[in-house]
Amino acid sequence: MLVIDDLWVDIGDKEVLKGVNLHVPVGETHILFGKNGSGKSSLLMTLMGFERYRVKQGRISLLGTDITYLPTFERARLGLGLAFQRPPTIRGVKTADVLRVCSRGEIAPEVLASLYDFNAFLDREINYGFSGGELKRSELLQLLAQNPKMVLLDEPESGVDLENLQVVGHIIAHLLQKQRRRLHREKSGLIITHTGFIMDYVNADRAYILSDGRMCCQGNPRELLHDIKNYGYEECARCRR
Amino acid sequence: MSEIKARAEQSRHKKAAFGIDLNLEEFSRQGGNWEYDPDYRQFSSEERSRLLTAGIELTDEDHAATFLQADKAIVHCQTRQPGVEVLPITQAVDQHSWVKDHLWGLVAVDADKYTARAELELDNGYFIRAEKGAQIAQPVESCLYLRTDRFSQHVHNLVVVEEGASLHIITGCATHPGVRSGLHIGVSEFYVKKGGQLTFTMVHNWGEDVHVRPRTAVLVEEGGRYISNYLLLRPVKTVQMYPTVTLNGEGAMARLQSILIAHPGCELDVGGRVILKAPHTRAEVIARTLAIGGYSMARGHLVGTVPDIKAHLECRGLILGDGVVHAIPELEGRVAGVDMSHEAAVGKIAAEEVEYLMARGLDEEEAVSTIVRGFLNVKIEGLPQALEEELEQAISETNKGL
Numbered sequence: 227m228l229v230i231d232d233l234w235v236d237i238g239d240k241e242v243l244k245g246v247n248l249h250v251p252v253g254e255t256h257i258l259f260g261k262n263g264s265g266k267s268s269l270l271m272t273l274m275g276f277e278r279y280r281v282k283q284g285r286i287s288l289l290g291t292d293i294t295y296l297p298t299f300e301r302a303r304l305g306l307g308l309a310f311q312r313p314p315t316i317r318g319v320k321t322a323d324v325l326r327v328c329s330r331g332e333i334a335p336e337v338l339a340s341l342y343d344f345n346a347f348l349d350r351e352i353n354y355g356f357s358g359g360e361l362k363r364s365e366l367l368q369l370l371a372q373n374p375k376m377v378l379l380d381e382p383e384s385g386v387d388l389e390n391l392q393v394v395g396h397i398i399a400h401l402l403q404k405q406r407r408r409l410h411r412e413k414s415g416l417i418i419t420h421t422g423f424i425m426d427y428v429n430a431d432r433a434y435i436l437s438d439g440r441m442c443c444q445g446n447p448r449e450l451l452h453d454i455k456n457y458g459y460e461e462c463a464r465c466r467r
Numbered sequence: 468m469s470e471i472k473a474r475a476e477q478s479r480h481k482k483a484a485f486g487i488d489l490n491l492e493e494f495s496r497q498g499g500n501w502e503y504d505p506d507y508r509q510f511s512s513e514e515r516s517r518l519l520t521a522g523i524e525l526t527d528e529d530h531a532a533t534f535l536q537a538d539k540a541i542v543h544c545q546t547r548q549p550g551v552e553v554l555p556i557t558q559a560v561d562q563h564s565w566v567k568d569h570l571w572g573l574v575a576v577d578a579d580k581y582t583a584r585a586e587l588e589l590d591n592g593y594f595i596r597a598e599k600g601a602q603i604a605q606p607v608e609s610c611l612y613l614r615t616d617r618f619s620q621h622v623h624n625l626v627v628v629e630e631g632a633s634l635h636i637i638t639g640c641a642t643h644p645g646v647r648s649g650l651h652i653g654v655s656e657f658y659v660k661k662g663g664q665l666t667f668t669m670v671h672n673w674g675e676d677v678h679v680r681p682r683t684a685v686l687v688e689e690g691g692r693y694i695s696n697y698l699l700l701r702p703v704k705t706v707q708m709y710p711t712v713t714l715n716g717e718g719a720m721a722r723l724q725s726i727l728i729a730h731p732g733c734e735l736d737v738g739g740r741v742i743l744k745a746p747h748t749r750a751e752v753i754a755r756t757l758a759i760g761g762y763s764m765a766r767g768h769l770v771g772t773v774p775d776i777k778a779h780l781e782c783r784g785l786i787l788g789d790g791v792v793h794a795i796p797e798l799e800g801r802v803a804g805v806d807m808s809h810e811a812a813v814g815k816i817a818a819e820e821v822e823y824l825m826a827r828g829l830d831e832e833e834a835v836s837t838i839v840r841g842f843l844n845v846k847i848e849g850l851p852q853a854l855e856e857e858l859e860q861a862i863s864e865t866n867k868g869l
Binding site: 274302303307319330372 | 783817818819820822823824825826827828829830831834837838840841842843844
């Protein structure tokens with residue numbers, strides 16, 4: 227599904243990714259750990275093609291298509307979808323309008339929203355005055371409408387209370403077709419998480435630790451989380467050496 | 468000479484408080500001698516589509532009444548529903564003895580050279596009255612039309628909404644497709660009596676070298692409501708106006724909404740002032756200015772003179788490419804117990820907003836359109852379909868200029 231090959235990225239004068247390699251096969255969900263500032267969000271933003279993230283070297287391909295220098299909207303249309311950690315507010319643009327955009331007018335926002343008790347937000351300006359949990363639900367509903375093949379989630383559980391966490395977990399499981407047997411899944415996921423809570427709802431296949439723009443310590447998600455909890459990120463970085 | 472005339476004469480050369488000063492002698496007073504036209508037959512299809520973009524449909528259908536003044540001439544004036552009365556102002560003065568007392572009751576004749584000129588060299592204007600208790604469901608359509616190049620049009624309008632009556636006026640101000648320059652001076656005085664309701668939607672679609680000087684004041688009595696919608700989407704040379712609404716009776720309310728686009732070469736100085744003089748009055752002034760190369764001064768002024776009033780001013784400007792938006796929101800509380808607030812923001816479209824929508828599959832142009840449409844998304848009730856389309860058209864053309 228997604229192949230990243232020796233990716234080097236700058237923001238301004240700062241090097242944020244230093245030779246990242248990653249392969250997420252069809253039907254798999256991978257987890258990205260790493261402390262603050264390690265480059266996790268930068269990786270997802272680069273995958274989405276945002277202007278500030280300048281690719282110096284390397285290649286990104288989605289389902290065999292080289293997307294390294296494609297504009298953002300073309301990546302989205304090819305099947306890449308991102309749930310933002312901190313989505314911007316766009317005044318005057320209603321949540322329903324954005325949902326309509328995501329589904330290219332194919333799904334009525336009301337139908338989608340009623341599945342996750344979100345109808346009250348349809349008429350509100352997108353992300354304006356939303357709580358942490360509401361922001362995440364809004365992001366995930368947009369992805370449901372967009373129906374991407376490769377799902378990128380940037381800290382989907384941050385700022386979410388326990389009750390909402392369950393809803394968020396179920397939506398993500400649905401997005402990634404976790405109800406299907408692995409062989410029949412067509413969607414893949416790459417999820418940034420600090421707490422690993424989301425792994426209670428979504429069985430992940432593989433995890434990585436990103437440290438100072440480099441991938442290190444890949445392995446079983448639960449084992450890696452266990453190591454991070456017990457030994458810290460520094461130890462993981464050392465382990466690589 | 469009457470006292471009013473004398474005051475006007477003394478102010479013949481008085482500069483306005485705001486806006487660039489115009490030399491009135493540069494404009495012509497030779498307007499066309501247009502004939503009265505009960506069926507709108509004299510209008511070419513080009514003129515019709517021009518007027519349509521100012522919200523003027525040129526039909527008596529679906530309107531409670533219609534009024535059209537081209538240059539000096541009253542070309543059409545028709546009332547179709549009981550309870551509403553529409554006349555040329557000069558005729559109304561002759562027909563109703565009380566009308567005279569309402570003229571210059573709210574706007575000072577000696578405010579500046581423009582008000583003075585409207586008194587000294589009046590062309591005409593409309594008189595619209597909703598009778599006591601009349602609920603006029605269909606809008607009254609009025610049109611002030613500049614049909615001759617370089618003409619200086621001077622009108623004085625009077626609207627009276629009697630007790631408990633309800634009225635919606637759509638005023639379209641436009642120029643003939645062949646007219647490039649000119650001046651429009653429009654004095655408007657609106658009286659909303661106890662429990663009355665007036666919605667006034669004004670659309671400007673002038674020529675690129677046209678100067679516009681409206682002088683509007685509104686008095687709202689106890690329990691009355693005044694809602695003003697102003698749309699300026701097309702190029703004009705200068706517009707300077709600062710309508711003032713006085714909420715004079717308990718529970719009166721006003722909402723002034725404006726959507727302005729400042730095109731290259733355009734200089735706007737547009738504001739809204741509400742004076743809250745009675746308890747439990749409420750006011751809201753909402754302005755959205757989009758600068759795409761032009762200059763826009765966006766003023767707002769709320770004055771609270773008694774306790775237990777509530778008012779909010781919202782002034783937002785968006786600059787696309789070049790342009791200036793200068794927002795001056797003012798709150799003036801003259802006593803303890805007033806509740807007034809304002810929100811002003813001027814900026815450009817944030818790259819992260821564009822990228823957010825692009826991540827949802829919109830290309831850059833579509834993303835910018837969506838954001839601009841959202842920015843200009845002020846709910847205007849009863850906007851004719853043609854105007855909705857015009858707004859949409861203006862937004863899409865705005866993008867092409869980026």
